[in-house]
Amino acid sequence: MLEAVDPDPLAAAVALRWAAALHHLALRGRDPWAALWPPAPATDAQLDAAIAAAWAGERAHLDRALARAPQTNEVQRSAALLPGLLHVAAATGLPLALCEIGSSAGLNLWPDRHRIDYGAWASGPAEAPLALRCDWQGPVPAGAATPLVVRSRAGCDLHPVDLRVPDEALRLRSFVWPDQAERVLRLARAIEVTAPWLRDEGVAVQAQPAAAFAAAQLAAPREGAATVLMHTIMWQYLPAAEQQAIAATLDAAGRRATRTAPLAWLRLEPPVPDARAELRCRLWPGGDDVLLGRAHPHVASFEAVA
Numbered sequence: 001m002l003e004a005v006d007p008d009p010l011a012a013a014v015a016l017r018w019a020a021a022l023h024h025l026a027l028r029g030r031d032p033w034a035a036l037w038p039p040a041p042a043t044d045a046q047l048d049a050a051i052a053a054a055w056a057g058e059r060a061h062l063d064r065a066l067a068r069a070p071q072t073n074e075v076q077r078s079a080a081l082l083p084g085l086l087h088v089a090a091a092t093g094l095p096l097a098l099c100e101i102g103s104s105a106g107l108n109l110w111p112d113r114h115r116i117d118y119g120a121w122a123s124g125p126a127e128a129p130l131a132l133r134c135d136w137q138g139p140v141p142a143g144a145a146t147p148l149v150v151r152s153r154a155g156c157d158l159h160p161v162d163l164r165v166p167d168e169a170l171r172l173r174s175f176v177w178p179d180q181a182e183r184v185l186r187l188a189r190a191i192e193v194t195a196p197w198l199r200d201e202g203v204a205v206q207a208q209p210a211a212a213f214a215a216a217q218l219a220a221p222r223e224g225a226a227t228v229l230m231h232t233i234m235w236q237y238l239p240a241a242e243q244q245a246i247a248a249t250l251d252a253a254g255r256r257a258t259r260t261a262p263l264a265w266l267r268l269e270p271p272v273p274d275a276r277a278e279l280r281c282r283l284w285p286g287g288d289d290v291l292l293g294r295a296h297p298h299v300a301s302f303e304a305v306a
């Protein structure tokens with residue numbers, strides 16, 4: 001069965017698929033898995049028996065779970081996107097139209113709605129239902145006190161997770177290691193908060209490759225708004241041809257951008273594999289590209305550069 005997924009077990013992340021498939025059973029509250037997962041203590045012998053029991057009695061679930069690509073969505077990356085969005089808002093003085101590629105479940109389409117405590121400063125409503133903490137290093141950004149106005153939100157993913165389906169939310173949670181208590185709690189809360197926003201405001205993450213989505217979203221300038229094409233920790237997964245197609249789309253849309261319909265390319269991506277991620281923003285008209293800061297991919301802290 002797994003050979004059909006990918007002949008290279010490392011590339012297919014087979015171990016991760018297995019761990020998530022069993023974690024998913026635990027999250028559904030199924031015995032014996034629910035009783036064995038952290039914080040409960042479990043012996044190797046108990047886990048071996050539980051894996052054998054899954055192979056014998058949960059084949060339909062395993063067939064489905066092992067066949068699908070691992071999927072994550074880290075809402076803490078909103079703490080890195082926020083200073084970039086403030087940068088665009090301060091530079092343009094306009095409301096923002098957010099277009100995210102590689103959105104996964106769409107958890108990072110709402111950085112303006114969360115309370116983000118950076119230590120040196122904070123953003124978002126004090127009573128926000130989701131609170132994030134991120135250790136800020138460097139100068140406080142210009143415009144930190146200005147509330148962000150977001151006019152529209154749209155996202156795409158090759159394999160979107162539909163949070164309106166309860167079992168899909170559990171599947172997304174199954175990819176976080178269950179002993180990482182802080183991430184587990186943060187993701188569960190982010191799903192609880194975001195799912196109604198997605199549903200009630202009609203913001204679906206479209207099942208579409210990034211290049212096609214970018215071409216559609218940037219086909220015409222949005223008068224009176226700054227369009228922001230944004231992405232976090234996904235560029236490395238795009239084939240070179242798709243990266244080039246998006247760059248060409250941005251260049252063409254950038255040439256059409258005006259002061260009343262500007263365009264930004266905001267991204268949090270490592271410059272080389274395994275390096276710290278860089279938050280960069282290119283803004284048209286003009287096309288200047290600025291390095292705004294650096295962060296580890298899970299954004300416990302953010303080092304501001306400009």
Ligand SMILES: C[S@@+](CC[C@H](N)C(=O)[O-])C[C@H]1O[C@@H](n2cnc3c(N)ncnc32)[C@H](O)[C@@H]1O
Pocket residue numbers: 071072073074075077101102103104108156157158159160208209210211231232233234237238239242
């Ligand atoms: C590591 S995850 C990051 C998800 C999210 N951006 C975040 O930071 O939490 C990479 C995402 O990119 C998506 N992806 C990979 N190739 C893609 C493509 N060609 N077009 C759109 N999405 C893609 C994956 O499905 C996955 O959701």
